[in-house]
Structure formats: structure tokens, C-alpha cells
Amino acid sequence: MTTDRLARCASLLAAGALVWGITASPAVADDVRDKQWPIRTYEAGAKLWSVSQGDGVVVAVVDSGVREDHQDLTGQVLPGADFSGAKTDGRVDSNGHGTGVASLIAGHGHDGQSGVVGLAPKAKILPVRVRWNGEGVDLRQSDIELAVRFAVDHGAKIINMSIGGYDRLDYAARNAISYAVSKDVVVVASTGNSGDSAAPVEYPAAFPGVVAVGAVGEDGKLWERSTFGPETTLVAPGVNISEATAKSTSSYGVGRGTSDATAYVSATAALIRSKYPDLSAGQVINRMIKTATPPADGTVVPNVHYGYGILAPAKALEANPAVDGGPKENPLVKRAESQGAPSSDGAGDATGEPSEEAVAPGADGGGSGGDGTGLVIGAGVAGVVVLGLVVAVVVRVRRRPGR
Numbered sequence: 001m002t003t004d005r006l007a008r009c010a011s012l013l014a015a016g017a018l019v020w021g022i023t024a025s026p027a028v029a030d031d032v033r034d035k036q037w038p039i040r041t042y043e044a045g046a047k048l049w050s051v052s053q054g055d056g057v058v059v060a061v062v063d064s065g066v067r068e069d070h071q072d073l074t075g076q077v078l079p080g081a082d083f084s085g086a087k088t089d090g091r092v093d094s095n096g097h098g099t100g101v102a103s104l105i106a107g108h109g110h111d112g113q114s115g116v117v118g119l120a121p122k123a124k125i126l127p128v129r130v131r132w133n134g135e136g137v138d139l140r141q142s143d144i145e146l147a148v149r150f151a152v153d154h155g156a157k158i159i160n161m162s163i164g165g166y167d168r169l170d171y172a173a174r175n176a177i178s179y180a181v182s183k184d185v186v187v188v189a190s191t192g193n194s195g196d197s198a199a200p201v202e203y204p205a206a207f208p209g210v211v212a213v214g215a216v217g218e219d220g221k222l223w224e225r226s227t228f229g230p231e232t233t234l235v236a237p238g239v240n241i242s243e244a245t246a247k248s249t250s251s252y253g254v255g256r257g258t259s260d261a262t263a264y265v266s267a268t269a270a271l272i273r274s275k276y277p278d279l280s281a282g283q284v285i286n287r288m289i290k291t292a293t294p295p296a297d298g299t300v301v302p303n304v305h306y307g308y309g310i311l312a313p314a315k316a317l318e319a320n321p322a323v324d325g326g327p328k329e330n331p332l333v334k335r336a337e338s339q340g341a342p343s344s345d346g347a348g349d350a351t352g353e354p355s356e357e358a359v360a361p362g363a364d365g366g367g368s369g370g371d372g373t374g375l376v377i378g379a380g381v382a383g384v385v386v387l388g389l390v391v392a393v394v395v396r397v398r399r400r401p402g403r
Helices: 003-009 037-041 044-048 097-106 141-153 171-182 258-275 281-290 313-317
Strands: 058-063 108-110 114-117 124-129 138-140 158-161 186-190 211-216 232-237 241-244 252-255 375-379 384-387 390-401
Touching: 037 044, 037 232, 044 313, 058 097, 058 141, 058 258, 097 124, 097 241, 097 258, 114 241, 124 141, 138 141, 141 158, 141 171, 158 258, 171 186, 186 258, 186 281, 211 258, 232 258, 232 281, 258 281, 258 313
Parallel strands: 058 124, 058 158, 158 186, 186 211, 211 232
Antiparallel strands: 108 114, 138 390, 241 252, 375 390, 384 390
């Protein structure tokens, strides 16, 4: 595959939803904590953590690994797996993207009111490391299959995938997502960071059954680079997000992108599954969908930009007999794919691989996850690399300067 081909295909997955109009709580002394506007907006201390903190729920983070000894994540990170070729258990992160995502899900801060706290601070993180290079993620289809199946088979009730690409991926990856859905797992992925109206929601977010998350800013408006489309399920905070990084045990950065928004949706699912352990994954998803806040501009939901609306964790945790007594099935399983589902015989074309025509042109974009120098990571897609008879789809996450 040529460099031009990769450049045309580059982009990022992510999506989410959020509730606005809440009065912010007083600022805390720690500067990092003070900058966590989603925690203030959601009034996490008063309206979430008194109800649920994610106890007993395992969230798999399929990413660059997670630094287990960061001061805001100590004790939160379980032994996981490494499909990058390195011999680790996933608790090593040379990039920082996975550590940032994990901190937004299950960070517990330190010294009381200092550091990054996640939306589900008592959930556990199962790190599933995949291939990354100097520029970002280098995720092959086989990695997706192995990572997802490992997460399901090792107790994850939620799988966070802040990664993505335009190609529909092979049937191994598609079947792995179907396997997770069939095993009652909530799969959450980002829609992308292209901001291009012609670019489709990326995979794995576009797979049926996956909660596809976009990003909004503190004003509740869709982030200008958030990829959108008919698969968009929810939107969540994804702009100017303070998070942990892997530079050191006490490093922080500021990220932006649908990767961060995806983490907040995964954390909300963890809060729900902890409070209501008997609910199916489908009922958990329905709680988030049916309690989402419509956008402030008055547009009718669902729509391609906001999905069902902005994530509202407090409302999603309230008693809701109408939703809980409804169907247990995942409401997104029958969702149509904007790129068109492959033929039922498993062949995208005569070779049995996804058709080249299914790969949409991409756009470079910044994703979530900062490091100690303020770098912002953009997740991207890759294309099809052919070597003899072997076809592998590469998904790239590019790192670019941020504020």
C-alpha cells in the first residue's frame, strides 16, 4: 500500500453523549482536578457516586496498554494481554493513549482531591494492548479479533475501543464483535475525528450492536472534528479533557477527541452495570439512549450528529421500570451500516475479503489523549496491505500537536 493510500484512509473513531445545564460545583484546590469539567458538569460527587462508583465491573481498554503505576490508577489495573508482539500483560504503555482513556474511566485521583478521577472510580481496567508504532496505533484485523475475544473471555462486561478505521474489516473482526454482543457485553467505540461530512462513521463503531460515540464541548455543541453519521448513538465530553499520561507516574495532559468521549460512555455503562447487575447489555444501552439529553439547538433526536443525544449519567442511573422491563436484546444489533453490510456468504468480493470499494476516503484528525508535553493523539484508519496472498487492514492513530 502506498503512503498516499494510507493518508487518504487516515481518520479516527469515537462517539458519546452528555447532559448540560447543570450548575458546576465549586472548584477544588488541585489544578488538574479543577480542569475536569465533565466531573463538575455531571456533579459526579453528589449525583453519581452516591448511587454507584462502578464496583465489581471490569472494563476492557483495547488500546496502547495502560500504565498501572500512575498515581491515579494504582490498584485499578488488572493483568491483561498484549497482542503487540511485546511480552507484557498489557500494563505497559509507551504511548499514553490507553492510560489517558483508562484514567477517565476508572481513575481515583490521589491525596483526596488531587489528580484525575474517572466517572467510575471503583471499576477495574483490563488492559488489552495492541500494536502501536512511533506515530500511533498500528492495529491489524487479527488484533481486533484476538483483543475482543480475550476481553470477553476474561470477564469484561464493557469493552472500550477508542480506535477505528473506515474499512469494514474482515470477518474475523466482525465475528468477534458479534461474539461480544452475544455474550452480553457492552461494546463502545468512537465514531472518528475526521469532521468530514463525506466520511462515514468508522469501524468498529459502525458494527451493528456497538455504541458509536461522538464528542461535544463544554457548551454541549458537537466538536467540529467529530465524525457523524446514521450509526452515531450518543455524544459525550471530548474537548479540553484533563487526563493521566504515561510519561511518568504523575504526568498529565489535555486531550480532545472522540476517544475521550468514548471513555465517558464506557464509564457510565460501568456505573449502571454495578448498580443494576441483573440488567442485560441491551437494557444498559437502552438506559443511556432513552435518558440522553437532546442538543441545546433544539434539533430532533435521533439524528446523524448527536445520535440519541448527550450522555446523561445521573438520569441513566435513576430507577426506570419502563426501560428495565423492556426487551433484553441489544437495540443496536439491527442497525444498518452506512457503508452497507457485506454479503451474507462472508464475501465482500470474489476473493472473500472486504471490497476495496468499501473503503471511504479519509481525513487526518486529532484524537484524544495528551502527554506531559500537551500532545494530542488522533486515531486513524488504515487501508489494506497486500503481501502475496495475505491481506491485513491497518488502523492508525496519529499524534499531532495540541494546545
